[in-house]
Amino acid sequence: MASVVAHDAPASAAPLASDVIVRTEGLIKRFGARIAVDGLNLEVRRGDVFALLGPNGAGKTTTLRMLLGLNWPTAGSIQIFGANMADGASRQTALRRIGSVVEQPTFYPYLNAIENLSGVALFAGLRQGAVTRERIRWTLETVGLAPFAGDAYRKYSLGMKQRLGVAAALLTDPDLVILDEPTNGLDPAGITEMRGLIGALRDRGVTVILSSHLLHEAQQVCTRVAVLRSGRLVAQGAVSDLLSEGRGVLFGFATEDGAYRAAQTLREANLPWAPRGSYVRADSGSWTPPGGWMLLVSAPHERAAELNAMLTRADLPPAEVRHYEISLEQYFLTLTGALDSGTMGAVAPAYQLESAPNTQGGPA
Ligand SMILES: Nc1ncnc2c1ncn2[C@@H]1O[C@H](COP(=O)(O)OP(=O)(O)OP(=O)(O)O)[C@@H](O)[C@H]1O
Ligand SMILES: [Mg+2]
Numbered sequence: 001m002a003s004v005v006a007h008d009a010p011a012s013a014a015p016l017a018s019d020v021i022v023r024t025e026g027l028i029k030r031f032g033a034r035i036a037v038d039g040l041n042l043e044v045r046r047g048d049v050f051a052l053l054g055p056n057g058a059g060k061t062t063t064l065r066m067l068l069g070l071n072w073p074t075a076g077s078i079q080i081f082g083a084n085m086a087d088g089a090s091r092q093t094a095l096r097r098i099g100s101v102v103e104q105p106t107f108y109p110y111l112n113a114i115e116n117l118s119g120v121a122l123f124a125g126l127r128q129g130a131v132t133r134e135r136i137r138w139t140l141e142t143v144g145l146a147p148f149a150g151d152a153y154r155k156y157s158l159g160m161k162q163r164l165g166v167a168a169a170l171l172t173d174p175d176l177v178i179l180d181e182p183t184n185g186l187d188p189a190g191i192t193e194m195r196g197l198i199g200a201l202r203d204r205g206v207t208v209i210l211s212s213h214l215l216h217e218a219q220q221v222c223t224r225v226a227v228l229r230s231g232r233l234v235a236q237g238a239v240s241d242l243l244s245e246g247r248g249v250l251f252g253f254a255t256e257d258g259a260y261r262a263a264q265t266l267r268e269a270n271l272p273w274a275p276r277g278s279y280v281r282a283d284s285g286s287w288t289p290p291g292g293w294m295l296l297v298s299a300p301h302e303r304a305a306e307l308n309a310m311l312t313r314a315d316l317p318p319a320e321v322r323h324y325e326i327s328l329e330q331y332f333l334t335l336t337g338a339l340d341s342g343t344m345g346a347v348a349p350a351y352q353l354e355s356a357p358n359t360q361g362g363p364a
Contacts, residue, residue, distance in 0.1 A: 019046045020079075021176060021207050022067065027076035029062050029231075036062040038231035040076070044209055044224070049202050051218040052211040054228035055336050060211035063228075064102055064180050067209070069095060080176070099169030100178040101162075109154035113145055113164055116153055120168045139167040143197055159190030166197060177201060179210040183217060195221045215332040219243075227335050234335045246326035246347070248298040249307055250280065251318035258316055259293040259350075265314045266297060266307070267351035274299035274307065277350035280326065295350055296324055 022044035029037040037059040044050045052060045065071040067078060069091055081097060083090035107116040117136045118128075126132045140146045143163040148156070156164065162182060169177055182198070183191045198221050201208055212218050218225050219239055226236040235242060253259040263277045276298040297307060301323045308321050326347060334347045 020044070021046050021081060022209065023079045025077045027063070027066065027078065028074045029059070029066060029071060030074045036231050037066070040233055042226055042233070042236070044207065046207055047202070047205060048224050049198060049208045049210070049222045051222040051225040052209070052228060053213065053215060053218055053225050053332065055213055058228040058336070059231040060228060061102070061180050064178055064209070064211060067178060068098065068100055068102060070102065096172065097175045098178060099172060099174035101165040101169050101182065102178065102180045105165040105168055107153045107164060110152055112152055113140055113149045113167070116164065117168060117171060121171050124172055126171065135171060135173070139170045142170060142200060143167045144193065157190070159186050159193055162186065162190070162194065163197065174206065176207045176209070179208065181212060182210055183212065183214070191217065215329050227332060229336045242331065245276070245298060246296070246331045248296050248324060249301060249304045250322050250324035251295045251297065251311065252320035253293065253295065254319050256293045259295045262295050262311050262316045262318070263350035265311060265316060267353065269310060270353060272353070273303060275353045279348045279350050296326070296347070
């Protein structure tokens with residue numbers, strides 16, 4: 001991994017009132033009759049590696065472009081570093097603290113990395129001279145391209161090209177870096193390198209917002225995620241919270257009605273340690289009660305007997321009780337509609353106590 005050394009980042013231009021770096025409220029983008037982003041409330045905090053997740057067409061790129069002022073919102077507001085992005089002067093101040101790779105960056109094929117970055121620096125208004133030269137050297141080292149700094153761009157692999165794009169985004173020493181699908185088209189080695197680079201940015205205190213349709217990738221490097229489906233937020237929260245959504249005690253019932261009544265019983269019991277229930281269709285190959293749904297209750301495994309006794313008292317004895325963990329992948333696929341509630345592996349909400357910490361952004 002590239003070492004992250006050299007000069008420290010300059011102190012932030014303006015102190016923030018809070019740790020929230022980006023906040024969108026009711027953000028909407030329409031293209032004619034098509035609604036690409038539909039009422040998005042996002043919150044990105046200082047130091048987050050924040051992933052916008054969702055399938056093709058979910059509205060990820062459109063959202064990132066709006067953050068950068070490349071698309072104008074149809075409605076709603078964006079605040080970055082406390083600045084209202086609808087206001088021209090504060091937008092310019094905020095944008096100076098942001099580096100991004102949203103469009104495929106264009107570099108000159110016959111120039112090497114240093115020459116290409118010198119061009120970008122000039123364009124970004126950085127003064128030519130020793131400080132900028134040092135800055136270029138540092139960004140190349142950070143993205144792991146220092147050994148290839150003198151090679152022509154056209155000789156770079158796709159992964160190296162992507163990393164040069166990130167280097168260009170880092171030239172102005174941004175506090176926030178926005179990357180659209182940074183691992184798109186990369187081979188597994190390239191993906192690992194990009195993940196390492198994002199980790200290095202995070203370690204350096206840079207806040208990162210990226211988009212991806214690969215949940216697995218987000219799980220490895222991100223602190224918080226927002227899941228989009230058709231422009232709407234279906235979940236937002238810490239990766240660990242989302243993971244705990246799918247962890248709990250699984251009850252099998254011979255009838256769908258049994259599962260339904262068990263969910264109602266637990267909701268009415270109002271147990272703070274069992275705040276949520278979901279119906280789950282078994283993964284193919286695993287045990288499933290004949291014809292029935294299963295109810296997954298988010299509760300510590302050691303509470304299984306207690307829950308079982310409660311359901312039995314309510315005349316709803318489960319056919320089977322087990323500890324269970326759905327994968328985040330499965331959860332994500334359900335949230336994004338890739339699995340409808342009738343398919344194996346799908347999860348559908350059964351109950352949620354009002355007091356429960358809510359990672360759901362809205363109705364799925
Ligand atoms: N300039 C545009 N004009 C018209 N429709 C657009 C435009 N840009 C995006 N859209 C539409 O808005 C929706 C969201 O697109 P967007 O590119 O934001 O999705 P995405 O999540 O980035 O998808 P992908 O994973 O394919 O990159 C899509 O239906 C898309 O066709
Ligand atoms: Mg996109």
